[in-house]
Amino acid sequence: MANKLKAAWQANKAVVNGWLAIPNAFSAEMYSRAGWDSVTVDMQHGVQDYLSCVACFQGMQSSGVVPMVRVPWNEPGIIGKVLDAGAYGVICPMVNTEAEARALVQYSKYPPKGTRSNGPIRAGLYGEAGNYQKTANDEIVLMPMIETRTAISNIDAILDVPGIDAIYIGPSDLSFSLGKEPKLDVEDPEVLKIYEGLLAATSKRGIAAGLHCGSASYAKRMIKMGFKLVTISNEVGLMVNAAKAAIAEVRG
Numbered sequence: 643m644a645n646k647l648k649a650a651w652q653a654n655k656a657v658v659n660g661w662l663a664i665p666n667a668f669s670a671e672m673y674s675r676a677g678w679d680s681v682t683v684d685m686q687h688g689v690q691d692y693l694s695c696v697a698c699f700q701g702m703q704s705s706g707v708v709p710m711v712r713v714p715w716n717e718p719g720i721i722g723k724v725l726d727a728g729a730y731g732v733i734c735p736m737v738n739t740e741a742e743a744r745a746l747v748q749y750s751k752y753p754p755k756g757t758r759s760n761g762p763i764r765a766g767l768y769g770e771a772g773n774y775q776k777t778a779n780d781e782i783v784l785m786p787m788i789e790t791r792t793a794i795s796n797i798d799a800i801l802d803v804p805g806i807d808a809i810y811i812g813p814s815d816l817s818f819s820l821g822k823e824p825k826l827d828v829e830d831p832e833v834l835k836i837y838e839g840l841l842a843a844t845s846k847r848g849i850a851a852g853l854h855c856g857s858a859s860y861a862k863r864m865i866k867m868g869f870k871l872v873t874i875s876n877e878v879g880l881m882v883n884a885a886k887a888a889i890a891e892v893r894g
Contacts (some may be wrong), residue, residue: 660707663684684711685713721746721823750857784808792819794816810871813825826875
């Protein structure tokens, strides 16, 4: 299966990414049909485990979105399992050094580019039968999360690792790392300047930059700034905000 995110980035287009915290196939199925380009199952901070990740992938498959996972850590066991489940993108938290970026690539790619073990139990269903192993190394998107002062200082070395397709900025942890309040839609001039530096570093290498946003309006601003992937909150946040607005309207 060709990865539609890679095709969009090659055409210099931005993509809009959904985010799943709820471990349920039905909510994933309904949510994935809202018009997202990709939908990410959050196994780090969401209420997701491996079986719920598989169920969410099964729920969203008919929508045609690109299925992705934020893994809980840069560890070969879980990375291999989510890829076997059908993830076409891996967002990996707390990648701070060149060595950690190389490890992410190694865990995610089949030989000779990596050490991923063969056994795509669900992933083999995508595309033509028997073709998955031939295309997986080229089609799966690898996105290390850049979310610390250390990662910023090592950004050039991280971006120069072969196999890194994009970065994903975690605004809350980045702010935390700088001694600031952790939040999504950052207006702090120091953090926005860091965003500009990361966009310059990625764009000159043809690498996409992604950002987790708290609102649609901020996400739209960030696309104009140069980000090629924006996430809008998650399904829990959108649901709760819509419920609050409806209740406020009735009681207002």
